[in-house]
Amino acid sequence: xxxxxxxxxxxxxxxxxxxxxxxxxxxxxxxxxxxxxxxxxxxxxxxxxxxxxxxxxxxxxxxxxxxxxxxxxxxxxxxxxxxxxxxxxxxxxxxxxxxxxxxxxxxxxxxxxxxxxxxxxxxxxxxxxxxxxxxxxxxxxxxxxxxxxxxxxxxxxxxxxxxxxxxxxxxxxxxxxxxxxxxxxxxxxxxxxxxxxxxxxxxxxxxxxxxxxxxxxxxxxxxxxxxxxxxxxxxxxxxxxxxxxxxxxxxxxxxxxxxxxxxxxxxxxxxxxxxxxxxxxxxxxxxxxxxxxxxxxxxxxxxxxxxxxxxxxxxxxxxxxxxxxxxxxxxxxxxxxxxxxxxxxxxxxxxxxxxxxxxxxxxxx
Numbered sequence: 001x002x003x004x005x006x007x008x009x010x011x012x013x014x015x016x017x018x019x020x021x022x023x024x025x026x027x028x029x030x031x032x033x034x035x036x037x038x039x040x041x042x043x044x045x046x047x048x049x050x051x052x053x054x055x056x057x058x059x060x061x062x063x064x065x066x067x068x069x070x071x072x073x074x075x076x077x078x079x080x081x082x083x084x085x086x087x088x089x090x091x092x093x094x095x096x097x098x099x100x101x102x103x104x105x106x107x108x109x110x111x112x113x114x115x116x117x118x119x120x121x122x123x124x125x126x127x128x129x130x131x132x133x134x135x136x137x138x139x140x141x142x143x144x145x146x147x148x149x150x151x152x153x154x155x156x157x158x159x160x161x162x163x164x165x166x167x168x169x170x171x172x173x174x175x176x177x178x179x180x181x182x183x184x185x186x187x188x189x190x191x192x193x194x195x196x197x198x199x200x201x202x203x204x205x206x207x208x209x210x211x212x213x214x215x216x217x218x219x220x221x222x223x224x225x226x227x228x229x230x231x232x233x234x235x236x237x238x239x240x241x242x243x244x245x246x247x248x249x250x251x252x253x254x255x256x257x258x259x260x261x262x263x264x265x266x267x268x269x270x271x272x273x274x275x276x277x278x279x280x281x282x283x284x285x286x287x288x289x290x291x292x293x294x295x296x297x298x299x300x301x302x303x304x305x306x307x308x309x310x311x312x313x314x315x316x317x318x319x320x321x322x323x324x325x326x327x328x329x330x331x332x333x334x335x336x337x338x339x340x341x342x343x344x345x346x347x348x349x350x351x352x353x354x355x356x357x358x359x360x361x362x363x364x365x
Contacts, residue, residue: 007119013081013082017050019335022331032065032068075119077112109136119174123168123327150170160330162266162268189266196297210293210307256278256279
């Protein structure tokens with residue numbers, strides 16, 4: 001390994017660039033992002049130095065990756081295959097069969113084993129760690145000579161203002177590598193979004209079109225006006241409670257139509273996080289659901305992160321999906337810091353060995 005400590009990376013399933021942005025903050029040179037969704041091109045390239053390739057990862061050739069790795073010997077392949085089959089938010093009637101996405105993880109694994117980057121990372125939902133496809137992936141990495149570690153990381157422990165848990169895997173050909181315990185100060189909803197301009201439901205901040213909140217029906221406006229931060233629909237007057245919740249079968253779903261709490265972390269951001277009725281996504285104080293910008297900031301994207309070109313139409317479904325599916329920037333930064341420190345430690349250890357060898361040769365003379 002040369003003295004050049006710069007890690008060159010390719011981000012598969014890059015989405016809008018959350019992982020890329022975090023890795024870059026940590027000092028990783030992300031050169032290429034690959035995703036099947038053409039809507040991800042603008043945010044990926046507008047906010048990051050990486051180029052975007054619109055492609056299905058299952059169609060990517062090792063040569064596509066190797067081209068991005070030219071002129072460096074410290075290489076990283078990163079990926080987050082879609083996690084819907086394992087997500088607690090998935091509904092079986094609306095999701096694909098799990099094997100569809102298992103194939104994507106298999107494609108990622110095949111690329112890793114063909115390219116043999118010095119470093120590998122992937123993140124996904126915690127239930128994946130019990131699946132045979134994940135166990136096979138780990139076993140294949142070990143057989144190929146990688147040192148591997150994986151753990152479930154609580155976003156609150158790395159400074160993410162969100163109750164989000166993710167399975168993180170890191171692997172290295174350079175030497176043993178581990179995921180350390182994280183204990184950064186907790187960050188709250190208030191810390192993150194309280195300085196944004198007040199807006200009403202169905203309106204947007206004229207200075208930031210992404211700071212837009214979905215409209216509310218008259219009934220849902222009355223419901224959010226009756227909602228307490230951290231409370232549930234059980235706090236409402238009886239005439240506002242939905243019939244499905246009044247039945248015994250609906251009483252076990254308290255985490256919908258809820259307001260966030262200022263001094264707590266937000267719930268996990270989902271692809272429907274812009275809707276008041278889709279979870280605990282009501283603003284702590286204003287009578288509306290959180291805006292798309294607030295959702296992005298709770299995913300730890302910078303306040304100025306551009307998701308669409310200037311003057312583009314704001315589509316809540318599209319942007320909600322892109323933001324909810326994103327890897328939080330802080331998680332990417334956490335992973336990047338581990339990898340950068342690992343490479344530095346391995347380089348320092350090699351330098352010490354070389355110095356010791358030179359000194360030993362001098363003594364022999």
